[in-house]
Amino acid sequence: MKIVVTGGLGFIGSHTVVELQNEGFEVVIIDNLSNSSREVLEGIEAITSIVPIFEEMDLRDKQSVQQFFKKHSDVSAVIHFAASKAVGESVEDPLLYYENNINTLVYVLQELQKKPASQFIFSSSCTVYGQAEKMPITENASIQIAMSPYGNTKQIGEEIITDVVRVSNINAILLRYFNPIGAHPTAHIGELPIGVPQNLVPFITQTGIGMRQELAVYGDDYPTSDGTCVRDYIHVVDLAKAHVAAMKRLLQNKNKEKVETFNVGTGTGSTVLEVINTFEKVSGKKLPYKIVGRREGDITSAYANTDKANEELGWKALSTLEDGLASAWKWEQKIRS
Structure with a gap:
């Protein structure tokens, strides 16, 4: 079975390819x-001892997308990661996010819609919940007004997929990720942001290795145990395995609806300061950081109820926060050596 993975050289995409x-x-x-x-x-x-087929192309180019699906006419299963993904950057440059995250989705779905049957997994996000009213967050939680253009593109993306699936032979699963961290245990692949990291853990590891002078903690006045934001940090290998479970579900016709939604997280929330303290513990490094003002677009707390994924997909996150941070540190040390 041949599967297209868009954004397959990115952080989550590459681990899913493996x-x-x-x-x-x-x-x-x-x-x-x-x-x-x-x-x-x-x-x-x-x-893996396997070199996957690689096509360098920009999905914003509609003609290129059409040509790709003509060339790979036997492909009818897609896992769609390709998207811009930083909350802060989306606030500063919303049109980049709407073009990159919406247009590319539409062009891929247009090609899948032409096929007799297609399977589609969408890389969604817990940001669709906004600041949920109740923790942990279930898939039935109401979709709040998005706190950032990035979050809005994920909400719109889910709506587009739901509308298209209703009138086509596409079956889809929407995976709402919480916060992916870590690296493959071999340290052959990991998170490698270009420029200044937008996510917490690569900024932590770059600060630990001496690339960054200090870490900025955005706000310590949130209504949490230590005043810093709470997130659900899931090991990227666990997250990748959830995609395999979801794809098998679609290919084996085990889906109960044409569009299904699953939270993918650990079910445990950790504050920013808890993550910093855990990193110091696993690395033996003292991490310099300073408290700065809140960042626009950030919510107070988000962690998952994963019962549905555990039961329906037969999947469960197995790695701890310590595992994720230790693997991220191992990766950082390798790429800087």
Whole structure:
């Protein structure tokens, strides 16, 4: 079975490619290398002994998307990661996010809609819940007004998929991620942001290795145990395995609806300061940080109820926060050595 993974050289995409290949799937990667590197292919090969097919292209180019699906006419299953993903950047440049995250989704779905039957997994986000009224968050939680353009693109994306599936032969699963962290245990692939990291853990590891002078903690006046934001940090390998479970569900016709939604997290919330303290524990490094003002678009707290994914997908997050941070630190040390 051949599966297209868009954004397949990115952080989550590359780990998912590894898990798919480990399960015997043939993978075709699409990536424009805007926030990734061709060298990731070498890491995937080092882990799996397989070099996936790679097509360098920008999904914002509609003609290129059409040509790709003509060339790979036997493909009817897509895992769609390709998107811009930083909350802060989306606030500063919303049109970039609407173009990159919405247009690309539409162009891919237009091609899948032409096929007799297609399977589609969408890389969604817990940001669709906004600041949920109740913790932990279930899939039935109401969708709040988005706190950022990034979050809004995920809400709109889910709506587009739901509308398209209703009138086509596409079956879809929406995976709402919480906060992916870590790296493959081999340290052959991991998170490699281009420029200043937008996410907490790579900023922590870059500060630990001495690339950054200090870490900024955005706000210590939230109504949480220590005043800092609470998030659900899931190991990227666990997250990747959830995609394999979701794809198998679709291919084996085990889905109960044409569009299904699953939270993918650990079910445990950790504050920013808890993450910092845990990193210091696993790395033996003292981390310099300073408290600064709140960041626009950030919510107070978000952690998952994962009962549905555990029961329906037969999937469960197995790694701890310590595991995720230790693997991220191992990766950081390797790429800087």
